[in-house]
Amino acid sequence: MHFPMRSLYRRHRPRTFDEVVGQEHVVRTLKNAIERDRVHHAYLFVGSRGTGKTSMAKLLACALNCSGAPRTDFDPDDPRCREIMAGGSMDVVEMDAASHNSVDDIRELRDSVHLAPLEGGRRVYILDEAHMLSSAAWNAFLKTLEEPPPHVVFVLCTTEAHKVPATIVDRCHRFDFRRPGSEQLRKVLRRVAEQEGIEVPDAALALIARAASGSFRDALGTLEQLVTYGGTRIELQQVREVLGFTDEEHLEEIAAAAIAGDAARALRALARACDEGGDPERLARDLGHHFRLLLLAGTVGTLPEELAITPEEREAVARQASHCPVAIAIRVLDHLGEALARIREGAEPRLQLELALVKACDRTVEPSLRALLLRIEDLERRLAAAGGSVESANGDTGDAAATPTARDAAKPTARVTSAQPPARPPGGAGPAGVAATEETGEHEQDAASTAARPADPANEPDLERIAALWPAVCEAARELNHALSHWLAEARPTRLQEGQLTITFPPGWAVGYRKVSAQRERVAELLKRVFGARLVPIFELDEGEPATTGPSALTKEQLIERLKRELGAQEIEEPSGEQEAT
Incomplete structure (x- = not known):
């Protein structure tokens, strides 16, 4: 009679501690308990699949x-021992709790625990998937x-300990x-391959170990496959073919394009990898692993x-890590996640992977990132202007004595300019500006004295740029308040004069207008964080169109006409008094 061959992970279970x-840590504790005759009556083995819980329970038996x-x-x-490992011992009972999870199964087990062991000294009950x-x-x-x-020892094996009751x-x-x-x-x-006569290079074993994700059973199963x-x-x-790993050439090409910020090149490389049969989800995971290695190499220095x-x-x-800044690796990993x-x-x-690559390549896609880039550009422009003035001052040796005088003459002017109080924009004198002052008087005074100060015109x-980057605000x-973000999204910056930014709310947004006006200091902080300049926010409510007062403000005739027009209602004459009596 022909018997089927047992799988590798069953043939190569550990036979000794x-x-x-x-x-x-588990082996040492169990060995000490056995040698000192302090074996507990119940053990709970917790761990992910393929870590050796059932094998350890059989070794204890x-x-x-x-x-x-x-x-x-x-x-x-x-x-x-051979009977126990083969599952044929009468003193070791293996029970699959996934398929024997009822009260009747436990009652049957409870009735059998009083039986004495037949050959050994203990009866061991192994409950797999106990949760x-x-x-x-x-x-x-x-x-x-x-x-x-x-004479009874229970061993409960589970992968989800949180489902086991605390009383157990x-x-x-x-x-x-x-x-x-x-x-x-x-x-x-390597040990199993040598015992089975399998020739496999170390690079292949590394890929098998990586695919196993910490499971001995998965690793041996893959080797057998x-x-x-x-x-x-x-x-x-x-x-690579069996496990579906992405070819390293494709990974390096996509990574190089992402590092260079070339979205078109990255998408073309992705298309070639997918056309050759690559799975987009697996490719995303492999690409994440590749950039993790780049991150480690760039941070630690060596892998x-x-x-x-x-x-x-x-x-x-x-x-490749020598050309990849850590910030880029982090950005790509965030988008891939x-x-x-x-x-x-x-x-x-595939769509999600393409979006991740485009976002990672285009530094200006995210509004907040565009704001940061704008601030960097402004800073570079200011530094360039400062460097030019220094060079001109150093190059003009003939007027060296006049240079300090010019600088000294410029200082008082700068102080006078910064000390001037901010002028109210023309729109602030209208009804909306007066309403803003009346409703938020104390808030406006605090903002003007602490958080908000007119910006330097040079910076x-x-x-136009504020309007373009308003989504970044x-x-x-x-991040601070979802309601504040919602209200600001409906408003628009309309005027900018002497460091005061007028923010106008559309008709019908009186509630949002009042709520945001009460948070003037917070809005000023947001503007400074996004634009890098101190701006005084002034809030207005656009009253160009009167707000709808509702059906109650309509006359009787207007209400009837509106019901006929919008709901298709028909006017019915009221019956006379004589008809009601009959």
Whole structure:
């Protein structure tokens, strides 16, 4: 009779405590408990999938039921241990709580715990996926777990400890299983490959370990899949094809375009990668991994040795990191993270990746970023102007004595100019300006005395630029108050005179006008943060069109006509008194 071959991860489970990789804290505690005869009656093993929880539970069962038990140095070829590892021991009961999660299943387990062990010294119950038990099943299991017979040991394995009731957790000794690192995964893969006669390069093992995401089972399953695909000799390109990794040339080309800010080039490179069968979501993840490496290389200076990358990739990343500022790497990672979040919510993957690349390449897409660039340009222009005057002063040696005099003559003028009180713009004298003064008198005085001061005309942005960057002000206001951002979005800057910016609200926005007027200081701070200049905000309400007073202000005839026109109503004559009597 032909029996199917067992999978690699089942054939290469750790057979002794010494073969366990990555869980030294659990091994040491269990070995000490066995040697000192202090084995607890219930254990809770918590960890992500493929970290060795069930394997550790079976090793504990072997140590408690082997010949001469309990002992930590048991022989894995002992008949009892081999039965336990094969799942055929009568003293070790494995229960899948995902499919046996009812009260009846727990009652059956509770009735069997009183049976004495047949061969070994303990009966070990291993409940896998324990968090799947129902609330009623947990309640039925609670008393048995708290006071089991002396020969019973419970081991509860779960990937979601937060779903296990607190009354269960505090009755168990909890062990958290760590996810193995890339080096530990490669160590296990290399050992299994040598035992199975598989030829695989270190670069391929690095990719397999990276795809496993901290799971021994996934890593060995991938290795077995690759053996089925290409035989016992595995090539690096086969790993890329099976696991769907993006070719490094495409990643480097897209990254180079993003670093250079060339959106068209980045989209063309993305199109070529997708046309060759690349998955956009996988490409986004690989691109994020690539820029993470660039970020590490740019911040630390060298890439850590434990990273699961090939030597060729390490050289390419180091070469490209020398041309990639850290700020660009952070910007690209932020946009890729947003794209992946939208993809998880159901958005179209390729579109989101294209949007992320365009945003990362175009520094002026975001309003707040455009404002920052504008301030940088103004600063550079001012520095250039200052540098020109210094050069001219240094170059004119003949009038050296006259230069200080000119500077001294200019100083009083600057002081007089800055000391002049801000003049009210013409629009402030109208009804709207008077209303603003009456409703926010104290706020306006505080703003004029503390937060707001007229801007220097040389550094003051013009009205056109303020209007173009008004969305940046609304975006900055959203970080402080969503309602303030909403009201400012409906207003528009209309005049700029001597450092005073008039902000006009449309008709019907009297509430927003009053609310924003009460936050004059905050608006002044926002303007300074966005434009880099002190501007005094003056608020007006456009009263060009009278506000609608509602149906109650209409006459009877107007109301009837409006009902006929808008609702198709018909006028019915009231019956006379004689008709009502009949």
